[in-house]
Amino acid sequence: MKKNLPMKLAREVLQGNVRAAARLIRYVEDELPSAIEELKVLYPYTGKAYIIGITGSPGSGKSTLVDVLIDAFRKKSKTVGVIAVDPSSPFSGGAILGDRIRMQRHAIDEGVFIRSLATRGWHGGLSKATASVIHVMDAMGRDFILVETVGAGQAEVDIMDFAHTSIVTLVPGTGDWVQTLKAGILEIADIFVVNKADKEGANALKVELQTMLHMNAHSSEAWKPRIFLTEAINNKGIDGLVEGIYQHREFLFASGKYDAHAKEKGRLELIEVLRSSLTDRILQIASRDDYLDRVIDDLANRRTDPYSAASNIIKRVLREGIF
Amino acid sequence: MKKNLPMKLAREVLQGNVRAAARLIRYVEDELPSAIEELKVLYPYTGKAYIIGITGSPGSGKSTLVDVLIDAFRKKSKTVGVIAVDPSSPFSGGAILGDRIRMQRHAIDEGVFIRSLATRGWHGGLSKATASVIHVMDAMGRDFILVETVGAGQAEVDIMDFAHTSIVTLVPGTGDWVQTLKAGILEIADIFVVNKADKEGANALKVELQTMLHMNAHSSEAWKPRIFLTEAINNKGIDGLVEGIYQHREFLFASGKYDAHAKEKGRLELIEVLRSSLTDRILQIASRDDYLDRVIDDLANRRTDPYSAASNIIKRVLREGIF
Numbered sequence: 001m002k003k004n005l006p007m008k009l010a011r012e013v014l015q016g017n018v019r020a021a022a023r024l025i026r027y028v029e030d031e032l033p034s035a036i037e038e039l040k041v042l043y044p045y046t047g048k049a050y051i052i053g054i055t056g057s058p059g060s061g062k063s064t065l066v067d068v069l070i071d072a073f074r075k076k077s078k079t080v081g082v083i084a085v086d087p088s089s090p091f092s093g094g095a096i097l098g099d100r101i102r103m104q105r106h107a108i109d110e111g112v113f114i115r116s117l118a119t120r121g122w123h124g125g126l127s128k129a130t131a132s133v134i135h136v137m138d139a140m141g142r143d144f145i146l147v148e149t150v151g152a153g154q155a156e157v158d159i160m161d162f163a164h165t166s167i168v169t170l171v172p173g174t175g176d177w178v179q180t181l182k183a184g185i186l187e188i189a190d191i192f193v194v195n196k197a198d199k200e201g202a203n204a205l206k207v208e209l210q211t212m213l214h215m216n217a218h219s220s221e222a223w224k225p226r227i228f229l230t231e232a233i234n235n236k237g238i239d240g241l242v243e244g245i246y247q248h249r250e251f252l253f254a255s256g257k258y259d260a261h262a263k264e265k266g267r268l269e270l271i272e273v274l275r276s277s278l279t280d281r282i283l284q285i286a287s288r289d290d291y292l293d294r295v296i297d298d299l300a301n302r303r304t305d306p307y308s309a310a311s312n313i314i315k316r317v318l319r320e321g322i323f
Numbered sequence: 324m325k326k327n328l329p330m331k332l333a334r335e336v337l338q339g340n341v342r343a344a345a346r347l348i349r350y351v352e353d354e355l356p357s358a359i360e361e362l363k364v365l366y367p368y369t370g371k372a373y374i375i376g377i378t379g380s381p382g383s384g385k386s387t388l389v390d391v392l393i394d395a396f397r398k399k400s401k402t403v404g405v406i407a408v409d410p411s412s413p414f415s416g417g418a419i420l421g422d423r424i425r426m427q428r429h430a431i432d433e434g435v436f437i438r439s440l441a442t443r444g445w446h447g448g449l450s451k452a453t454a455s456v457i458h459v460m461d462a463m464g465r466d467f468i469l470v471e472t473v474g475a476g477q478a479e480v481d482i483m484d485f486a487h488t489s490i491v492t493l494v495p496g497t498g499d500w501v502q503t504l505k506a507g508i509l510e511i512a513d514i515f516v517v518n519k520a521d522k523e524g525a526n527a528l529k530v531e532l533q534t535m536l537h538m539n540a541h542s543s544e545a546w547k548p549r550i551f552l553t554e555a556i557n558n559k560g561i562d563g564l565v566e567g568i569y570q571h572r573e574f575l576f577a578s579g580k581y582d583a584h585a586k587e588k589g590r591l592e593l594i595e596v597l598r599s600s601l602t603d604r605i606l607q608i609a610s611r612d613d614y615l616d617r618v619i620d621d622l623a624n625r626r627t628d629p630y631s632a633a634s635n636i637i638k639r640v641l642r643e644g645i646f
Contacts, residue, residue, distance in 0.1 A: 036630050039628065039630065040628045040630055040631060043625065043628035043629070044625045044628070045625075046625070047623075047625060131629075259623070262623045263619055263620070263622075263623045266619050266622030266623050266629070267619045267622075269622075269629045270618065270619065270622060270629045270632055270633060270636075271602065271606065272629075273629045273630060273632075273633040274602060274605060274606070274633045274636060274637070275598060275601075275602045277633055277634070277637070278598075278601045278602065278605065278637065279594065279597060279598045279601065282597060282601065283594065283597070295593065296586055296589050296590045296593065297586070299586075299589030299590075299592075299593060300370075300582070300585045300586045300589050302366065302367045302368075302369070302370060305362065305363045305366035305367070306366070306454075306589070306592045306593045306595075306596045307359050307362065307363055307596060308363060309593055309596075310593060310596040310597045310600055311600070313593075313597060314597070314600070314601065
């Protein structure tokens with residue numbers, strides 16, 4: 001009898017092999033079934049990396065900030081993984097990747113591993129894909145993993161759930177903190193970065209943020225979000241920011257919140273995996289004999305409704321006993 | 324034997340009762356099981372309203388545009404429903420609702436029904452909720468339903484799937500079309516509105532958009548996205564925009580795409596309903612006897628992985644035969 005070979009790719013990833021990791025991440029993006037088998041092998045070795053999420057409106061200098069943070073961690077002899085969660089567009093392609101060009105100076109440094117993750121086709125599965133790529137980099141032995149999001153919407157908030165420290169970047173004089181407020185991402189921030197702090201209004205923005213944080217009364221055991229002024233492009237204020245990240249990490253460990261966080265991440269990922277595997281499987285079965293197409297016809301002609309149709313599909317699949 | 328009474332709320336909604344519709348929408352937001360029963364009654368009477376989606380970056384004047392579009396449709400004696408999909412924040416509350424104040428002048432007009440839909444707590448279920456609220460307004464007999472999103476991210480793109488005509492708003496000189504491009508929403512636009520067209524760069528932005536649309540070669544049968552310059556706040560350019568919306572509607576009917584669209588909407592909503600009902604039900608069953616908590620503990624301690632755990636949960640639920 002033929003036995004499954006132990007997963008070669010996973011073993012190479014565990015040895016820190018960058019090319020193997022890159023290939024596995026491609027398999028994850030392509031949703032190959034073998035990717036799951038590899039990830040199963042890797043999972044026991046994960047949970048060691050420290051995850052930092054960076055979000056904020058476009059143009060707030062997130063990529064530049066990530067770029068200088070890489071330098072700062074490398075100076076401390078820490079290895080770094082970067083995941084740029086990047087909505088792609090048939091129109092854009094090169095233009096967006098251009099943002100990443102600055103980071104290419106790290107290309108010859110084996111201690112820095114950068115991957116973009118496109119949202120195209122994911123429609124909600126993005127946080128599952130991000131979690132998988134985090135596992136790959138974690139299993140590679142990266143000390144810090146920076147997850148940078150391009151936009152600032154609900155999808156980004158969901159992704160920030162996986163970060164130990166969530167950083168929200170803002171720029172003075174753009175009114176983009178109102179935008180960030182609207183997207184509901186201000187309350188997920190452990191650290192605020194007022195970037196491009198040489199611009200007029202940087203201190204005013206800091207005061208606004210402080211007032212707003214004060215309004216949101218924290219209990220005494222809670223972390224009090226900190227605010228840092230930086231000029232990422234001139235490498236100014238970065239040491240303070242890194243210090244702030246380390247302080248937040250200390251806080252998580254000392255307060256026991258680090259363990260609570262690990263559980264919460266596990267719960268969120270489990271639900272995502274359950275959700276997508278259940279839906280995929282049931283749609284696959286319901287598609288047999290054009291059953292699904294007929295249901296969709298009935299919906300369009302108002303012969304049924306989505307709630308009754310969904311419940312009929314579930315009943316049919318269970319009756320056929322094919323799960 | 325006690326028989327279920329026919330759904331009173333649904334019958335009132337079908338008579339165009341605004342208070343009944345408002346109450347049902349609250350039930351939808353609160354995810355009350357009775358809301359589904361009411362929606363089942365309403366569904367056969369839906370599919371008549373024309374849905375217009377309006378998205379674009381914050382500050383591009385979407386609310387003002389919606390406000391003047393309401394006027395334009397009312398002048399044509401059409402009834403209007405407006406759904407403002409509004410991410411809420413514990414910090415914001417009133418500030419965001421302030422945006423809606425301009426629209427309150429329509430409050431005494433029975434032909435205008437405006438509701439905000441908050442994203443708080445939905446985490447991905449937003450498009451299902453939006454679809455439900457569209458059904459309520461559709462069943463009320465509204466001729467046009469305007470769905471306005473606050474941000475411009477993946478969640479917003481998903482919501483635009485429900486619109487017959489998708490409008491993307493842009494403002495000259497803000498570089499926000501680059502942001503919109505990044506969010507991948509440019510290619511969903513049937514109509515572009517360059518709002519605040521009195522600002523410098525309006526024509527340049529129009530030319531940029533035209534060039535970009537030209538690059539994205541359309542087949543000869545496809546709709547060619549149109550670009551309109553408006554100053555919503557001064558009610559300028561709105562007649563042309565409304566004309567453009569009517570032309571797009573004519574195109575959908577003449578090309579048979581209107582029916583294809585109805586099917587696609589049905590399919591999307593069915594999948595959303597399947598996804599959430601499956602996940603809710605299985606999590607509910609898995610939570611018995613603290614089973615789920617123990618699995619989450621095992622995940623945190625790396626005694627299992629999310630993929631094996633998900634498949635074990637499904638097997639357990641099926642073995643117990645409780646679906």
